[in-house]
Amino acid sequence: MTTRRISVGIMPIVTEGCVADAKTGVRLATRSDGAAHGDDLKDLTSLAVQGDRTAIESLLGQLRPMVVRYCRARLGRVSGQYHIADDVAQEVCIAVLSALPRYRDMGRPFASFVFGIASHKVADALRSSVRSAVPTQDLPDGPDEGPGPEETVVRYIEAEHARRLLSRLPDNQRELLMLRVVSGLSAEETGNVLGMSPGAVRVAQHRALARLRAMAELESIA
Amino acid sequence: MTTVHPRRPVRRYGPQEDPAVAETEAIVQALSRREPVELTDDALRLLAALIDDVDQRCSSVSITPSA
Numbered sequence: 001m002t003t004r005r006i007s008v009g010i011m012p013i014v015t016e017g018c019v020a021d022a023k024t025g026v027r028l029a030t031r032s033d034g035a036a037h038g039d040d041l042k043d044l045t046s047l048a049v050q051g052d053r054t055a056i057e058s059l060l061g062q063l064r065p066m067v068v069r070y071c072r073a074r075l076g077r078v079s080g081q082y083h084i085a086d087d088v089a090q091e092v093c094i095a096v097l098s099a100l101p102r103y104r105d106m107g108r109p110f111a112s113f114v115f116g117i118a119s120h121k122v123a124d125a126l127r128s129s130v131r132s133a134v135p136t137q138d139l140p141d142g143p144d145e146g147p148g149p150e151e152t153v154v155r156y157i158e159a160e161h162a163r164r165l166l167s168r169l170p171d172n173q174r175e176l177l178m179l180r181v182v183s184g185l186s187a188e189e190t191g192n193v194l195g196m197s198p199g200a201v202r203v204a205q206h207r208a209l210a211r212l213r214a215m216a217e218l219e220s221i222a
Numbered sequence: 223m224t225t226v227h228p229r230r231p232v233r234r235y236g237p238q239e240d241p242a243v244a245e246t247e248a249i250v251q252a253l254s255r256r257e258p259v260e261l262t263d264d265a266l267r268l269l270a271a272l273i274d275d276v277d278q279r280c281s282s283v284s285i286t287p288s289a
Contacts, residue, residue, distance in 0.1 A: 158268055158272075162268035212269075217263070
């Protein structure tokens with residue numbers, strides 16, 4: 001799968017296509033050598049704070065796919081598109097970039113700082129809910145290799161169903177599953193965002209999933 | 223004289239060591255890493271659908287004004 005990215009200066013632009021790298025981003029964030037990766041990210045963050053352009057680009061390149069997915073999962077589609085969510089993700093990246101020179105390492109993973117900002121931006125977007133003037137897509141200049149209309153509709157319906165069930169969970173459980181499962185944060189990173197230990201995250205996610213299962217089962221019976 | 227204390231009941235495991243918690247962690251970890259997961263119930267199937275939906279590549283329309 002090819003990815004098209006347009007860059008303005010150092011800031012990678014969040015296009016819808018940028019999530020093509022999402023799987024790589026997840027692996028980077030949650031691979032088993034998490035401690036080693038944490039150190040890499042820490043070094044990268046340290047260089048980025050000092051203004052190293054390559055480090056800033058690399059850091060945002062690693063975090064951006066997770067932010068996009070988080071915003072998409074929280075905000076959903078508008079008129080069948082993820083424009084609003086991607087716009088908010090872009091705002092998060094800009095806010096992170098702006099705050100970078102003032103960032104001080106307090107021993108918490110950088111991801112928790114990023115998702116703290118993301119959480120606020122999403123809350124702002126949900127409050128304002130300005131959902132109009134959706135930009136239209138460019139006409140494709142080649143065959144569409146994506147899923148067909150039927151598959152797209154089924155996926156859309158199931159994703160909306162998942163969002164509806166998640167919205168009925170208590171806030172902390174919903175946020176936990178969004179960060180851990182959808183955005184791909186590790187238990188430690190999720191815990192740092194939510195102010196919990198990794199062990200507490202594992203217990204809470206077990207309870208959240210059990211609750212989600214019970215709700216889904218109830219709906220299938222009804 | 224030695225006092226013999228009644229034996230304390232042994233707690234088998236705390237919530238964090240609960241095998242069910244560990245099983246959920248394995249599932250969550252796999253979903254998080256986008257690894258194949260056996261979708262054994264509706265909740266997992268819907269979560270997988272949501273993941274699939276937010277990960278998908280759409281058009282490449284940029285909504286950020288160019289410099």
